Amino acid sequence: MSTTVIQIITLITTAISFGTVILFGSLGEILTEKSGHLNLGVPGIMYLGGIGGLIGSFLYENASASPVPFVGMLVALAGTLICSVLGGLIYSFLTVTLRANQNVTGLTLTILGSGVANFFGGSLSKLAGGVGQISVPATSSAFCATQKLSDALVALVSKGASSSGFLRVLGGVLDGFDKVFLSYGFMVYVAVIIAILLSLFINRTSKGLNLRAVGENPATADAAGINVIRYKYLATCTGAAISGLGGLYYVMDYINGTWANDGNIEALGWLAVALVIFATWKPLRSIWGAYLFGALYWLYNYIPGLTRSMQEVFKMLPYAVTIIVLIMVSLRHKKEDLPPSSLGLSYFREDR
Amino acid sequence: MEEKTNVTAEKKKVTIPRGDPAVEMIGITKTFGSIVANSSVSLSIYHGEILSLLGENGSGKTTLMNMLSGIYFPDAGTIKVNGKAVSIRSPKDAYDLHIGMIHQHFKLVGLLTAAENIMLGLKGKFVLDLKSVRKAVRDICEKYGFDIDPDKKVYDMSVSEKQTLEIVKVLYRGADILILDEPTAVLTPQETQRLFGIIRNMKADGKSIVIITHKLHEVMAVSDRVAVLRKGVYIGDLATKDTNPQQLTDMMVGRAVSLNIERPEPENIRECLKVENLSVVDSEGVTKLQDVSFTAYGGEILGVAGVSGSGQKELLEAVAGLQPAKPGSSIVFTDMDGKTSSLIGKTPMEIKKLGVHLAFVPEDRLGMGLVGDLDIADNMLIRTYTEGNSVFVDMKRPRKLAQEIVKEFEVVTPGITTPVRKLSGGNVQKVLVGREISGNPSLMMSAYAVRGLDINTSYTIYRLMNEQKKRGAAVIYVGEDLDVLLELCDRILVLCAGRISGIVDGRKTTKEEVGLMMTHLPSEEAQA
Numbered sequence: 109m110s111t112t113v114i115q116i117i118t119l120i121t122t123a124i125s126f127g128t129v130i131l132f133g134s135l136g137e138i139l140t141e142k143s144g145h146l147n148l149g150v151p152g153i154m155y156l157g158g159i160g161g162l163i164g165s166f167l168y169e170n171a172s173a174s175p176v177p178f179v180g181m182l183v184a185l186a187g188t189l190i191c192s193v194l195g196g197l198i199y200s201f202l203t204v205t206l207r208a209n210q211n212v213t214g215l216t217l218t219i220l221g222s223g224v225a226n227f228f229g230g231s232l233s234k235l236a237g238g239v240g241q242i243s244v245p246a247t248s249s250a251f252c253a254t255q256k257l258s259d260a261l262v263a264l265v266s267k268g269a270s271s272s273g274f275l276r277v278l279g280g281v282l283d284g285f286d287k288v289f290l291s292y293g294f295m296v297y298v299a300v301i302i303a304i305l306l307s308l309f310i311n312r313t314s315k316g317l318n319l320r321a322v323g324e325n326p327a328t329a330d331a332a333g334i335n336v337i338r339y340k341y342l343a344t345c346t347g348a349a350i351s352g353l354g355g356l357y358y359v360m361d362y363i364n365g366t367w368a369n370d371g372n373i374e375a376l377g378w379l380a381v382a383l384v385i386f387a388t389w390k391p392l393r394s395i396w397g398a399y400l401f402g403a404l405y406w407l408y409n410y411i412p413g414l415t416r417s418m419q420e421v422f423k424m425l426p427y428a429v430t431i432i433v434l435i436m437v438s439l440r441h442k443k444e445d446l447p448p449s450s451l452g453l454s455y456f457r458e459d460r
Numbered sequence: 461m462e463e464k465t466n467v468t469a470e471k472k473k474v475t476i477p478r479g480d481p482a483v484e485m486i487g488i489t490k491t492f493g494s495i496v497a498n499s500s501v502s503l504s505i506y507h508g509e510i511l512s513l514l515g516e517n518g519s520g521k522t523t524l525m526n527m528l529s530g531i532y533f534p535d536a537g538t539i540k541v542n543g544k545a546v547s548i549r550s551p552k553d554a555y556d557l558h559i560g561m562i563h564q565h566f567k568l569v570g571l572l573t574a575a576e577n578i579m580l581g582l583k584g585k586f587v588l589d590l591k592s593v594r595k596a597v598r599d600i601c602e603k604y605g606f607d608i609d610p611d612k613k614v615y616d617m618s619v620s621e622k623q624t625l626e627i628v629k630v631l632y633r634g635a636d637i638l639i640l641d642e643p644t645a646v647l648t649p650q651e652t653q654r655l656f657g658i659i660r661n662m663k664a665d666g667k668s669i670v671i672i673t674h675k676l677h678e679v680m681a682v683s684d685r686v687a688v689l690r691k692g693v694y695i696g697d698l699a700t701k702d703t704n705p706q707q708l709t710d711m712m713v714g715r716a717v718s719l720n721i722e723r724p725e726p727e728n729i730r731e732c733l734k735v736e737n738l739s740v741v742d743s744e745g746v747t748k749l750q751d752v753s754f755t756a757y758g759g760e761i762l763g764v765a766g767v768s769g770s771g772q773k774e775l776l777e778a779v780a781g782l783q784p785a786k787p788g789s790s791i792v793f794t795d796m797d798g799k800t801s802s803l804i805g806k807t808p809m810e811i812k813k814l815g816v817h818l819a820f821v822p823e824d825r826l827g828m829g830l831v832g833d834l835d836i837a838d839n840m841l842i843r844t845y846t847e848g849n850s851v852f853v854d855m856k857r858p859r860k861l862a863q864e865i866v867k868e869f870e871v872v873t874p875g876i877t878t879p880v881r882k883l884s885g886g887n888v889q890k891v892l893v894g895r896e897i898s899g900n901p902s903l904m905m906s907a908y909a910v911r912g913l914d915i916n917t918s919y920t921i922y923r924l925m926n927e928q929k930k931r932g933a934a935v936i937y938v939g940e941d942l943d944v945l946l947e948l949c950d951r952i953l954v955l956c957a958g959r960i961s962g963i964v965d966g967r968k969t970t971k972e973e974v975g976l977m978m979t980h981l982p983s984e985e986a987q988a
Contacts, residue, residue, distance in 0.1 A: 314584050321569045321580050328567040331531065332581035333552030443571055443615055457531065 117287050119410055123402030125292055129154075129362060131299045131398035132354030133380025135306055138389055140196075140347030142310060143340045144323040144450040145203055148214025150351050151377020152221020153195040157352025158359040158373055159225035160191025165247035165365070166232055180247030184360060192352020195221055196345035204340045207454035222374050225355075229367040240366070248365025251293045251357070256286045295357040299395075302350060306391040319343060323448030326455035336455060354380065379405075382430040388437060388445040401426040480543070482507045482637055482668050483528065483559070488537035490523055494874065497523040500537070501694040503687055505637060510659060510669045512679040512700070514712055515689035516914035517886040518872055521672045522564070524689070525639045529561035530554040552581070560635030562626040564642045564672075568614045575610040578629045593632075600631050604661045620651040627658065638662065639670045644678055645912055648768075656682045674712070674914045676705040690714055713916050721922050721947040723966075724930060726760040731794050732934035733779065733903055739786040740774045740958075748774040749958045756934040758796070758902065761925060763949030763966060764938040765974050771958040772938045773823060776905045780820045781808040795902055796932065809846070819901035819928075821893055823908045823938075825885075829892045832881030836873065837862040839880055840895055865894035869920065886917035893924055904928045907938040922948055942971045956981050 133150050140147045147153075164187025169175040199217050202208040229242075236242045261282070310316040321329040322339045330336045355373055359365065383401055387394035408414050408422035437445045481504035490498045498520045505511055515521045526532045528539065530551040538545055541557045548554050554561070568577050575593045594610040601608055606624050614622060623643060630638055640659075644652045659669055659682060673679060679686055680700060687697040688711045695711050710716050733756040740749040749771040756762045764772055777783035779791055781803060791803040793816050801814045811818060822828040830839045840858035848854055862876040869890040873883055880888055889909065897904065904925070910918040925948065929935050939945045945952055949966040954977040961977040 312588055313586055314579060314582070314588050315586065317572070317576055317579060317588060318581055321572065324569045324571050325567070328569050329580065331529075331551045331561075331563070331567040333550065333555055334581040443613075449570070 127398035127402035134383035136351030143343035149217025152218035154355035155225035157192040158355030161188035175246040177250035181250035196348025251360035512683035560630030766955035819896035821906035
């Protein structure tokens with residue numbers, strides 16, 4: 109394969125594995141925002157999800173003599189869901205029940221989440237014997253395991269590659285297919301499945317219709333007999349759970365079961381919030397949006413001769429694209445592309 | 461066999477003969493903070509009747525009905541439905557008791573289609589089944605004579621369509637008792653007639669209908685019985701055929717009120733505002749006004765009539781400096797001393813600096829007129845904050861003005877520090893008009909100044925307009941109620957699709973003449 113093709117394939121795979129982190133984050137946020145709640149605590153919740161999973165699997169692997177990867181994975185998932193839903197509960201209790209300002213609450217949650225996560229990340233490092241020593245190899249292996257096309261088949265095709273031009277091309281294609289579509293841990297596919305299910309839920313089910321009504325006009329939803337408070341809580345907490353998976357995926361797969369107090373998750377969390385806007389609150393759009401963000405973010409690696417500062421400019425591209433989308437959306441002014449009408453507003457039935 | 465007879469007996473029992481109340485509200489009290497919205501109100505609604513719930517703004521009509529529809533929960537009192545005491549804690553409970561309310565501010569989600577709005581909150585299959593809703597909607601439409609497209613998005617609908625959708629929605633949910641809150645406030649006369657037809661159809665179908673209103677002629681036209689509330693207290697009920705508007709007004713207001721609008725003869729007429737060839741094109745390139753020329757005189761009220769959206773808004777806004785006029789237009793203002801100044805191309809601030817004192821009561825009271833989240837005093841400040849040379853804003857004067865307005869116009873408010881959005885519609889308008897006329901304007905413009913207001917407040921507004929006229933100000937009154945225009949105005953300018961179809965004498969013209977001019981421009985041949 110030519111180097112250009114290899115480079116393109118690497119960019120795509122980098123984009124997809126990177127994009128999956130923000131895809132989880134944004135899917136959770138889309139669900140939350142559909143209920144009219146702007147949760148700027150996504151970075152914090154992703155932090156909580158990441159550290160929750162790590163703590164769970166770390167304790168399990170330390171307690172067990174020969175940790176089973178699958179069990180480690182389940183423990184990690186449970187840890188993530190518990191921690192991120194807790195984050196979601198804090199947010200929904202403050203904004204739904206106490207009707208606190210959503211922006212302030214969300215930002216506070218981000219600060220809290222990153223603080224808590226980095227605190228426990230530091231503690232785990234200490235337990236593990238020093239910075240950079242945390243490792244959950246068994247659990248991480250369960251997250252990173254890939255299911256490629258039969259290697260034998262690829263080998264066979266490549267073997268015959270020297271003799272036949274057709275087989276050579278076929279081998280290359282198979283290899284490329286493996287790399288582009290099948291070289292990831294299962295969470296990458298889970299993210300896509302969640303996006304599709306979320307889209308079907310929002311657009312095709314009666315509960316999804318109710319949820320949209322709650323986010324558009326809670327007073328109307330209330331008058332129609334919808335339990336607005338319950339929908340808001342459920343959407344916010346489920347959304348937090350999905351966002352938290354992004355943190356888990358980052359910790360277990362993207363950085364292979366370690367921890368670094370480097371603030372990366374927060375940066376990714378903000379990208380996830382930007383992606384919600386980019387995708388105009390549509391889960392399916394956020395799939396390719398996430399991968400596009402990933403590609404744009406890592407583009408600088410594939411452009412030779414960039415200075416350090418130019419690299420940073422390139423990393424800005426996802427945000428620049430989001431701004432362009434915002435401009436386009438407001439120019440087109442299609443009502444279906446606008447955020448939920450009551451986004452950011454708290455609801456109280458007897459408000460006069 | 462026995463069971464079967466039992467079931468039929470059950471069914472017969474449910475169809476209670478007329479005379480038994482469908483709903484009884486007994487001793488209902490509801491307070492909001494220190495405000496008592498309903499004080500021990502008892503009211504019954506009977507099967508198959510059209511009941512008008514009459515009262516001024518803030519008399520607690522809507523609050524009372526909101527307690528039937530589950531929006532509010534009473535502080536004290538009992539509600540009985542078909543003789544059984546019930547507790548209505550949410551709109552869902554109300555629907556389960558077959559009570560449905562059509563709110564004044566429609567409870568519809570703009571982004572969804574008609575069918576989706578009807579589906580909202582209903583138990584059904586997990587996967588949306590819009591097909592069956594569409595069919596049910598068509599059936600209801602056929603039965604009562606509605607016309608509605610189930611797949612139309614609500615944001616594409618006219619006000620009248622939205623209202624129809626609300627009624628269909630409530631019927632789809634099986635309501636037998638329909639409460640309509642000020643249903644005609646936003647409708648044209650034709651649409652109102654159609655609505656009344658539908659209401660009568662529903663009554664014929666055995667439903668009970670409650671209409672919350674303060675419009676007497678509607679009470680007389682459509683209802684069987686009238687119940688009157690005043691300041692949260694139940695005054696009494698009457699059969700519509702046994703009463704008359706004057707008696708109802710007296711019950712509603714609590715004292716005898718004259719229903720005639722005063723119209724003093726204009727005195728000391730002088731030219732105040734001369735508009736020539738005014739043309740306005742909106743941001744989308746649509747011509748809103750074309751070659752409009754007229755003169756408004758100090759000491760008279762010039763009415764502006766027209767189907768809504770005929771350019772009334774643009775006309776007033778062009779004069780106020782809010783709407784750019786096309787080149788060639790001319791707006792010249794003459795003040796009391798005879799000094800003239802052109803208002804074309806000026807911003808409201810520049811117009812003010814010219815010394816032109818212009819009072820403007822726009823249609824959009826809580827958007828363009830007042831700031832809803834600011835209190836009464838701060839809303840006064842909006843007019844005066846640029847005055848004086850101090851770094852600090854003079855807060856004393858606006859506060860004093862606010863107090864004066866509250867006192868003079870009997871604004872019902874806990875205090876001048878209450879945000880105006882918390883006031884009722886009539887009180888909001890009093891605050892706005894009070895501010896606008898506070899500095900003795902030489903030109904007073906108002907758009908739909910009495911829309912949504914009760915009789916008492918409406919008459920206060922007419923009186924204030926007349927006071928300005930007697931003072932020598934030119935008053936431009938954009939109105940929709942032709943009866944009022946004919947009684948109040950000296951001359952009436954009739955707009956039709958952005959052009960003037962004529963200016964008539966308010967004392968000599970008839971409703972029919974103005975109505976015809978509103979929809980027909982004088983033909984070109986006739987002019988030539």
